Amino acid sequence: MQKLVMVLGCVLLGFATARAQESESPYVPETDPAVVQKLDEWQDWKFGLFMHWGPYSQWGVVESWSICPEDEGWTQRKPAGIPYYEYIKKYEALGNSFNPVKFNPARWAQAAKAAGMQYMVFTTKHHDGYCMFDTKQTDYRITSPQGTFSKDPRANITKEIFEAFRKEGIHTGAYFSKPDWHSEYYWWQYFPPKDRNVNYDVVKYKDRWDKFKQFTYNQIEELMTGYGKVELLWLDGGWVRPLKQQTKESLSWSKTAPQDQDIDMAGIAAMARKHQPGLIVVDRSVHGPYENYRTPEQEIPERPLSYPWETCMTMGGSWSYVPDDKYKPVTQLIHNLVDIVAKGGNYLLNIGPGPDGEWHEAAYTTMEGIGAWMKINGSAIYGTRAIAPYKDGKVCFTRKKDGSVYAIYLLDKGEQLPAVITFKGIIPAKGARLTLLGAREKLSWKKTAGGVAVSIPAALLKQSWEHAVAIKIPAVQP
Incomplete structure (x- = not known):
């Protein structure tokens, strides 16, 4: 009887182990x-x-x-x-x-x-x-x-x-x-x-x-x-x-x-x-x-x-x-x-x-x-949630609960802010006023065959920007 219990114990342990090795819960x-x-x-x-x-x-x-x-x-x-x-x-x-x-x-x-x-x-x-x-x-x-x-x-x-x-x-x-x-x-x-x-x-x-x-x-x-x-x-x-x-x-x-x-x-x-x-x-x-x-x-x-x-x-x-x-x-x-x-x-x-x-x-x-x-x-960053496509090249996207979206351009070390930032997957709503966080100037933008192109004013290009810049898009197309 003791031998049978030991065998059953081994079987049950083996079954539990096999189950554990299946896909994660x-x-x-x-x-x-x-x-x-x-x-x-x-x-x-x-x-x-x-x-x-x-x-x-x-x-x-x-x-x-x-x-x-x-x-x-x-x-x-x-x-x-x-x-x-x-x-x-x-x-x-x-x-x-x-x-x-x-x-x-x-x-x-x-x-x-x-x-x-x-x-x-x-x-x-x-x-x-x-x-x-x-x-x-x-x-x-x-x-x-x-x-x-x-x-x-x-x-x-x-x-x-x-x-x-x-x-x-x-x-x-x-x-x-x-x-x-x-x-x-x-x-x-x-x-x-x-x-x-x-x-x-x-x-x-x-x-x-x-x-x-x-x-x-x-x-x-x-x-x-x-x-x-x-x-x-x-x-x-x-x-x-x-x-x-x-x-x-x-x-x-x-x-x-x-x-x-x-x-x-x-x-x-x-x-x-x-x-x-x-x-x-x-x-x-x-x-x-x-x-x-x-x-x-x-x-x-x-x-x-x-x-x-x-x-x-x-x-x-x-x-x-x-x-x-x-x-x-x-x-x-x-x-x-x-x-x-x-x-x-x-x-x-x-x-x-x-x-x-x-x-x-x-x-x-x-x-x-x-x-x-x-x-x-x-x-x-704060109070945001993910929004598809999440990332396009060097641009990452975050979404506020009010529907506004941020396109965050990742600057390499020593990289100058580009005159045009492009991305696809997110399209601003018609007439949306885009701005760069840390600046007051309005950013012009247009739809292109590849997505969206945002132009950075010359005055902003002269300023020093580090790490990343965030473009606020108050509303986007569905």
């Missing part, structure tokens, strides 16, 4: 009216700030992943060759020496507002389990008495950041890692970790898994009740999911047989929304009712997507702090923003603060450059 629209409304508002915000920060910034290493026993390019330890458990001991001690004395979230919030960012997401806890908030569930936290920074009145870093950004009118979001590689309820020290996944049998040791579920629930409830208004719960670690929701991609993240890592998202979402009505929940990569929007990472989709989405991308080369990080040019970042918005998405741009609590100076100057452009052209 479609987007599940939200039904809660408050969340639907908040999602619509979120799609108006367009541009946000992401911040990965923790004690690992002292070493300038990738966040969390160097303690993962997988042999991948992003999991390498420094110095190379250091024994695993010796490295873990040193890594986990970083919380004690973490002392960001220059921590000044007000300056970050002011820079974000000046750049035109309308929301932010902060890493309250990454996969390593270190909490940047005053949790009561573990001592592995920024406010632990053993930590150097715990005596600082700003020690509850998440609270300080949320308050500073809300003061500037910026919407706040909490990044939270579902897996916790420090918790004995996820990586039990009785067994060595094999990969990023839970390292024990969650069926055999059900009580331990139940404690992890409660631990996760309790921490998220702390964030939803003690940190003011939170509008986004951005959950990472998509391998923590029910077995029935596994996909070909998520199965590839496990070196052993996949497990049913169900943490009761229904219960978590209900609790979170009880405390924060209308909360957007992003159970990223787990396609289902708790993935209110999807999050392409470090890439821009080739085509518009049929559901709410957000590209999360680094401003530099790394999610977390690197001493000599190189930041993307302002022109590239603005072009990314325009491309994403034209395809109906949002842009969440990441900066990794350093161990002293400051950004690289290049981050501030980059934000200033973006802000100067947004101050003139923001109306072509």
Whole structure:
């Protein structure tokens, strides 16, 4: 009988795995009216700030992943060759020496507002389990008495950041890692970790898994009740999911047989929304009712997507702090923003603060450059939706809810504004008065065999234009 049960178990596991390898589940629209409304508002915000920060910034290493026993390019330890458990001991001690004395979230919030960012997401806890908030569930936290920074009145870093950004009118979001590689309820020290996944049998040791579920629930409830208004719960670690929701991609993240890592998202979402009505929940990569929007990472989709989405991308080369990080040019970042918005998405741009609590100076100057452009052209970005054909050559299109359309011409670095801008797929309504944002002059235009040609007055050609220009079309032909 026991043998039969084992065989049936293998068959069922194989069936679940086969189902998971089928095509990904479609987007599940939200039904809660408050969340639907908040999602619509979120799609108006367009541009946000992401911040990965923790004690690992002292070493300038990738966040969390160097303690993962997988042999991948992003999991390498420094110095190379250091024994695993010796490295873990040193890594986990970083919380004690973490002392960001220059921590000044007000300056970050002011820079974000000046750049035109309308929301932010902060890493309250990454996969390593270190909490940047005053949790009561573990001592592995920024406010632990053993930590150097715990005596600082700003020690509850998440609270300080949320308050500073809300003061500037910026919407706040909490990044939270579902897996916790420090918790004995996820990586039990009785067994060595094999990969990023839970390292024990969650069926055999059900009580331990139940404690992890409660631990996760309790921490998220702390964030939803003690940190003011939170509008986004951005959950990472998509391998923590029910077995029935596994996909070909998520199965590839496990070196052993996949497990049913169900943490009761229904219960978590209900609790979170009880405390924060209308909360957007992003159970990223787990396609289902708790993935209110999807999050392409470090890439821009080739085509518009049929559901709410957000590209999360680094401003530099790394999610977390690197001493000599190189930041993307302002022109590239603005072009990314325009491309994403034209395809109906949002842009969440990441900066990794350093161990002293400051950004690289290049981050501030980059934000200033973006802000100067947004101050003139923001109306072509905020509150817009996609409109076909989305993009034609170097011209991207966005649509306001009142029916007006913007044709945004992407200027290459050093390129002069052309005397004539042409595009096809969008035709202004008869008699429409076209203008260039940042200028008062009326633009003449005409229909051509190839579409539309917009002439730029000579006076405007003499002015200096950078990154992109937006032409406002008050009405277009059906």
